[in-house]
Amino acid sequence: MAIPPGVRAADWAAALKQFIDVLGSQWVFTSDEDVALYRDAYSPFWGEPEERLVSAAVAPDTTEQVSQIVKIANRYRIPLFSISTGKNLGYGGSAGNVSGTVIVDLKRMNRVIEVDDERYFAIVEPGVAYFDLYRHIQDRKLKVWIDTPDPGWGSVVGNSLDHGVGYTYGVYRDHFHSHSGLEVVMPNGEIVRTGMGALPGSKTWGEYRYGFGPTIDGLFAQGNVGIVTKMGFHLMPAPEAYQTSVVSVPKRRDLIPLVKIVNELEYSGAIGMPQYGSAVGGFGPPNPALAALLNRPTNPTDEELDQYAASQNRPYWRCELQWYGPASVIATQMEYAKARLRSIPGAAFTDGPLLQFPLTAEQLDRVHKVAIGIPNMAIFSIGARSPLNPSPSDGHLWFSPIIPKSGEAILEAQRVFMDVFRQMGMPSLTTPFSTPATWMYRAFVFIMGFPVYRNNPAQNKKTRDVFDRLIKAAAEHGWGEYRTPPAFQDAVMSTYNFNNHALLRVHETIKDALDPNGILAAGRAGIWPKHLRKAR
Amino acid sequence: MKTIASATLALLLLARAETANAQNRTAVDAGRDQYQYSCAICHGRGPGNPGTVALQAKYGGKSPALLEDRTDLTSGTVRFFVRRGVSIMPFFRKTEVSDADLNAIAAYLTRPRDATSSAPAALPR
Numbered sequence: 001m002a003i004p005p006g007v008r009a010a011d012w013a014a015a016l017k018q019f020i021d022v023l024g025s026q027w028v029f030t031s032d033e034d035v036a037l038y039r040d041a042y043s044p045f046w047g048e049p050e051e052r053l054v055s056a057a058v059a060p061d062t063t064e065q066v067s068q069i070v071k072i073a074n075r076y077r078i079p080l081f082s083i084s085t086g087k088n089l090g091y092g093g094s095a096g097n098v099s100g101t102v103i104v105d106l107k108r109m110n111r112v113i114e115v116d117d118e119r120y121f122a123i124v125e126p127g128v129a130y131f132d133l134y135r136h137i138q139d140r141k142l143k144v145w146i147d148t149p150d151p152g153w154g155s156v157v158g159n160s161l162d163h164g165v166g167y168t169y170g171v172y173r174d175h176f177h178s179h180s181g182l183e184v185v186m187p188n189g190e191i192v193r194t195g196m197g198a199l200p201g202s203k204t205w206g207e208y209r210y211g212f213g214p215t216i217d218g219l220f221a222q223g224n225v226g227i228v229t230k231m232g233f234h235l236m237p238a239p240e241a242y243q244t245s246v247v248s249v250p251k252r253r254d255l256i257p258l259v260k261i262v263n264e265l266e267y268s269g270a271i272g273m274p275q276y277g278s279a280v281g282g283f284g285p286p287n288p289a290l291a292a293l294l295n296r297p298t299n300p301t302d303e304e305l306d307q308y309a310a311s312q313n314r315p316y317w318r319c320e321l322q323w324y325g326p327a328s329v330i331a332t333q334m335e336y337a338k339a340r341l342r343s344i345p346g347a348a349f350t351d352g353p354l355l356q357f358p359l360t361a362e363q364l365d366r367v368h369k370v371a372i373g374i375p376n377m378a379i380f381s382i383g384a385r386s387p388l389n390p391s392p393s394d395g396h397l398w399f400s401p402i403i404p405k406s407g408e409a410i411l412e413a414q415r416v417f418m419d420v421f422r423q424m425g426m427p428s429l430t431t432p433f434s435t436p437a438t439w440m441y442r443a444f445v446f447i448m449g450f451p452v453y454r455n456n457p458a459q460n461k462k463t464r465d466v467f468d469r470l471i472k473a474a475a476e477h478g479w480g481e482y483r484t485p486p487a488f489q490d491a492v493m494s495t496y497n498f499n500n501h502a503l504l505r506v507h508e509t510i511k512d513a514l515d516p517n518g519i520l521a522a523g524r525a526g527i528w529p530k531h532l533r534k535a536r
Numbered sequence: 537m538k539t540i541a542s543a544t545l546a547l548l549l550l551a552r553a554e555t556a557n558a559q560n561r562t563a564v565d566a567g568r569d570q571y572q573y574s575c576a577i578c579h580g581r582g583p584g585n586p587g588t589v590a591l592q593a594k595y596g597g598k599s600p601a602l603l604e605d606r607t608d609l610t611s612g613t614v615r616f617f618v619r620r621g622v623s624i625m626p627f628f629r630k631t632e633v634s635d636a637d638l639n640a641i642a643a644y645l646t647r648p649r650d651a652t653s654s655a656p657a658a659l660p661r
Contacts, residue, residue, distance in 0.1 A: 042626070379586075384625075395626075
């Protein structure tokens with residue numbers, strides 16, 4: 001068992017004994033076998049000296065126990081890092097930012113405090129997974145939907161606190177934006193409630209997020225000045241029906257008017273989440289004509305790509321539009337959307353079936369479950385072994401730059417990122433057919449997943465180098481990542497450097513004031529406590 | 537007298553066997569519930585189960601892709617994969633799957649096939 005850096009052996013022993021006094025020995029994990037389960041399963045440093053390894057883990061069951069753990073850690077300067085369900089895979093998993101950390105594992109705190117299907121909110125603890133909240137609602141036949149990310153085994157609280165996202169309407173699928181009130185254990189062990197939760201006996205914790213006075217909730221999302229132990233969320237009324245229609249447009253630059261019109265539809269509340277794609281690229285090896293275009297030292301022109309798409313008898317772009325609500329309203333909204341989109345020459349539509357709830361088993365098997373708020377794990381099929389992927393990796397890293405919500409930005413991002421891959425000598429994860437994810441309500445995220453391997457450090461090193469270069473290239477074009485694994489958090493934060501890192505300096509001032517001993521999540525989001533801060 | 541004693545012994549042995557069966561059934565039932573909660577989200581039956589798809593691709597039909605249909609699993613094998621992970625399936629912490637949960641899952645996946653409780657419960661919708 002490793003002792004946290006800078007902690008004396010006697011202090012470590014005393015802290016462990018006091019952790020056990022609070023939690024019982026069953027919930028203080030110190031054996032190598034148990035502690036190894038807190039490694040980041042998708043670490044880009046797997047097996048290398050730089051891999052973040054933890055020293056121990058503690059698993060409290062109540063907010064009061066979390067408070068006591070934090071007080072003990074303060075007494076002995078023990079570094080802590082809290083996880084909810086530990087499923088932030090691709091963004092750090094269950095390990096912290098520095099080796100030697102003690103993980104505060106909140107999985108046992110898995111109570112659904114309240115779900116209201118007349119005022120549409122929930123209050124939950126961090127150990128509640130999306131699957132758990134969904135089952136809670138289904139078991140009680142509540143008329144309310146959740147918005148779930150893909151996959152659905154993560155924590156409702158944890159996902160929100162890392163700015164996670166989902167698939168339904170914009171106001172719900174930005175999971176931190178849809179929160180309402182926090183309960184937080186501060187670095188000194190004090191328990192604080194924000195929003196309406198600060199008012200004893202409040203009746204509106206889950207409804208009105210601001211309470212009174214300045215809001216501090218944002219400090220606890222991707223932050224390191226507290227451990228969130230309860231959180232309220234706004235929920236969506238269960239609709240009567242759901243339907244999709246896929247619009248396709250023939251030419252590459254049709255993407256520009258397509259995004260403009262879809263933006264207006266979405267921001268007017270006329271559609272749910274749109275999903276862009278291309279029927280031209282696809283999985284598997286490209287055909288020889290396409291390979292010749294993509295393997296040239298320069299990017300193909302729009303005309304060449306249009307010719308290729310036409311040769312395949314396929315429209316260049318597609319966008320799935322979604323509607324929720326009464327069938328008659330869906331029909332009207334769909335007709336309006338089509339009328340607007342027909343202004344693009346060659347636009348064509350393929351309607352999905354109108355699905356009335358509850359669905360039949362057959363309908364349920366065919367629908368994109370997250371679009372209707374049903375947690376599932378199907379997204380893992382992309383990375384898992386399959387006929388299309390016979391030699392799977394051991395995990396992945398997400399590179400997640402935010403770009404403007406415009407067709408021009410998509411085309412520019414393709415070019416910029418393809419250039420980086422070409423310069424770095426790595427097969428490109430971006431093609432002229434790549435489209436961004438649309439989870440964010442007000443921007444695109446041009447996400448790409450890099451495979452990582454437990455037995456190929458050379459490949460992992462190459463991936464890290466390309467990842468670093470992509471961060472820089474994105475910043476040079478005015479794009480920044482919304483979320484990133486610990487290995488890259490310093491690099492990403494260093495790109496948010498307006499006015500000589502003014503934002504980071506504010507974060508550091510807050511960190512020093514609230515956590516003077518620097519015990520909580522050192523280095524998270526590139527925010528380091530004073531004693532570990534490096535010179536810039 | 538000897539007959540009565542033999543009959544009593546037989547009844548006692550039968551009762552003990554029934555108790556053992558009942559305990560085993562309890563462990564298997566608990567394991568089935570735990571399997572549904574912790575494993576079936578990826579290793580369930582039907583579309584959208586990446587674990588089942590992966591095992592179909594791995595074994596090509598030579599071994600059942602659905603773990604619940606396997607008859608060659610051992611407790612050690614089950615423990616190994618839950619605590620070590622494989623490919624993109626991560627390992628599971630003891631706060632997620634405790635040693636008792638894991639023992640129950642192993643009891644379910646290695647259950648005798650004539651057990652009355654072998655039918656998997658319906659997946660939650």
